[in-house]
Amino acid sequence: MQSFLQYRRFQKHVAAQYERDRVKAQALNGNETSTSASAFSSAPTLHLTQNDVNTDSRDPEKAEFSKGGDEAHLQKNESILESEPPTENAGRNPLDTVTTAHTNQSIGTAIGTTLTGIEVRKRSTKEGGEGNVFVVGYEGENDSMNPRNWSKTTRIGATINIAFIGWIVGFASSIDSAALPQASAEFGVSEVTESLATGLFLIGFGVGALFAGPVSETVGRNPVYIATLTLYMLFIMASALAPNIGSQLAFRFIAGCFASTPLTCAGGSISDLWSPMERVYAFPVFANAAFMGPVFGPVVGGFIASSPLISWRWTEWITLIISGLVLFLITFFQPETYAPILLKWKAAHLRTLTGDSRYRGAVEIISETFLHRLGRALYRPFLLTVREPIILLFALYLTVIYIILFTFLNGYTFIFTETYHFTQGLTGLSFLGIGIGLCFASLLVPIIYTRAQHDLAHIRRTGGDRLPPESRLWFAMLGAPAIPISLFWMGWTAYPSISPWSPLAASVLFGYGILCVFISCYQYIIDSYEAFSASALASVTLIRYVVAGGMVEVAIPFYERLGVQDTLTVLGCLSALLVPVPYAFYRWGRRIRMWSRYAVV
Incomplete structure (x- = not known):
């Protein structure tokens, strides 16, 4: 409309x-x-x-x-x-x-x-x-007519709509994990098998991301949002009605493919609406919502699954209802923002x-066909991953973060249910600690914005006109150490003799760290690769979701065999190895970009 x-x-x-x-x-x-x-x-x-x-x-x-x-x-x-x-x-x-x-x-x-x-x-x-x-x-x-010249009220409203998209598809990705015991019992399969409902949804996310760019470049942002949200909702409904485990897994995978397209285009819509300096404020709004979705999924799903009044299938019906409200907002209130289409x-x-x-x-007047753009979208992400150390390292960093986050979907059962005897609903509620940490990360925005303005003024006095991409790494440098610290803290204090408030407090620090790293990684890649940023982000999205989806299947055996303490120690060590990445690129990023055939200098 x-x-x-x-x-x-x-x-x-x-x-x-x-x-x-x-x-x-x-x-x-x-x-x-x-x-x-x-x-x-x-x-x-x-x-x-x-x-x-x-x-x-x-x-x-x-x-x-x-x-x-x-x-x-x-x-x-x-x-x-x-x-x-x-x-x-x-x-x-x-x-x-x-x-x-x-x-x-x-x-x-x-x-x-x-x-x-x-x-x-x-x-x-x-x-x-x-x-x-x-x-x-x-x-x-x-x-x-330029979206960046629209009133702030219009742009803020459009940004909130985009954030809702990020929230609901993230919510859909994790809510099923809270109903593993009930769903596996109904289908007569193990919990590891039923966890494929979450894992395949995430893998579908990664696969669908490859097709988002060519489609949005052809028809614009809004048709992509409306069409793919509609199709995603149809397959969420099909998942709710699935008669057996095979059909449920198939429907969840297809739903994930369609869910990734609006999520992938959302970052482009933010860039359509806001200048690079304004994105210091605008992008964290979307990033926060994108992480809040997976956090709130288990919160709602845990209470649905444990309720004697409704079936576990209401995890899908609730997702469908909220998705319908988001689709209504996008259809009737979201303007088209993609400049080539305008x-x-x-x-x-x-x-x-x-x-x-x-x-x-x-x-x-560009003679490039849709199939040609699609072909490039399918091969260029892999080409950039192999040739570009920036993309490879940041993809690895985000992949580790997503592995930890989505293995928590099953791991919290071991951390809180088995250790502290939390109920199923209360275990889901424990994910709010991560959500609180996400909000704390947002408090850095005014500080970093002030720093960016100061640095930009200095650059302009010396004849420049823009901040270097390395300025986007401030979030990560302030948040990266928090991730391994939080995992060591949680793992080494998750004992029945220690208050559950200790691992809950550690989860707050984890939420703070992952949002800081996510904001920096995405914005650094966009600023570094400009014309190739869509392919670069498709590569990062594909890698992190496919690997995270596969690791969801490993989570239950991982926690069962190693135990909570050793599992979180391994994950903490893995994340600690990547903490130097943002500092290294802040110091040598310009030199690395000079070696690249795709990055800007």
Whole structure:
């Protein structure tokens, strides 16, 4: 609904700009309409290559393909750029026909080259033929149609909607883990087998992430959100109705595939709405929600599973109901934010107003097919993982964090139920400690924002204009040591003779650490790889979810054979090995980026 209203607003905005600038076009064309149609002069045109289109902005997620004001366009376009063959018209003097065709073409060309935000360049053969094409961009940095220039109320509302998406799909990934005893008893399988319902959902997350980029680049963010959330809900419903373990596992895997697509696109939507500096505040909102989902899943699921009044299958029904509310918000209140699609709409309105087919959004003149983009999306993440140490190490770091987090889904039963004899509902409630830690990590945002402003002011005084990607690592450097400390603390104090408040307090420190690392990893990769960030993040997402999904199956035997203390010690040592990663990249990150063929310097 919001996309439809947005499309209509674009129509009015473009019509107003067209009327405003048409007078300039007629003034430019006035002398030429009185000359012969055969006399043409060619003015130099602005040639934009595909690389220019992709790299004009320092922040590729903004996708502003052209900039400029009226003065630049008037200077650039003081003569007619192109002529088209005249058409014959019965009943009219041939000379009049030629003159009229020339006049209409000249006026159309003059309007195209006078409109602010339109860049003119030659169309290559690969792009569909020869001649000029009018590449449509925003009117300027203050264009009200640019999502980053919307009111803060609108942008905050859109960000909250995106955060809800991250929350609910994370919630769906973990809620089944709280009902393992009841579900396994009904299906007649072991708890290890039933835990595949969680593991396969996570693996589906990783697989689906590969397809998110090409789809959103073709149709925009909102169609992806609406379509994939709808399909995900259908398979969640199918999971609730599953008659046997095989169908449940199949439906959960497919639901995970569709759930990952909106989650993967959400980071891009945040970048569409907020500048790099503003994302210091905006991205933690989404990151917090994305982690809160898996935390709240066991909280709700534990009480549902232990209730004598309802079936364990209500874990799926509750997920479906909340997902429906999120889908309602997205459908009726979420605007489209993907700049290439917005500019495609603008170009379509200009073609309708002028009758000139040369108006094109940058995405429309790229000859790359959807299948080609999909093929690149499938191989490039693996290529980047092999060649880029930045991606490899940060993917490894996030994978370890997700292994720990999702093995807790089964491990908390050993830590709190068996050690302290917590009920099933109270064990689920214990996950709130991690949630409290996530909130504590958010308290760092004002401190880091102030530091970023101070550093940016210094950089501008020395002639620079942006913070280096390494500035994004401050969160991780303040939070990384907390992860192994929390695991050692929890493991070495989880004894019946020690109060359960000790491991609960340790879980708060764990939540604080994982959010700090997640924020830094994601934003560092986006800033370091810019045009390749979608492929880089797809690689990180695929690796961490597939491995974490597999480790869910290992969690129960792991805790059973090693015990709580040794299991958490092993996980703590593993996370401790990766603590130096953000510090190393903060010190040598620029040098490493200089060696890369994909990263920016």
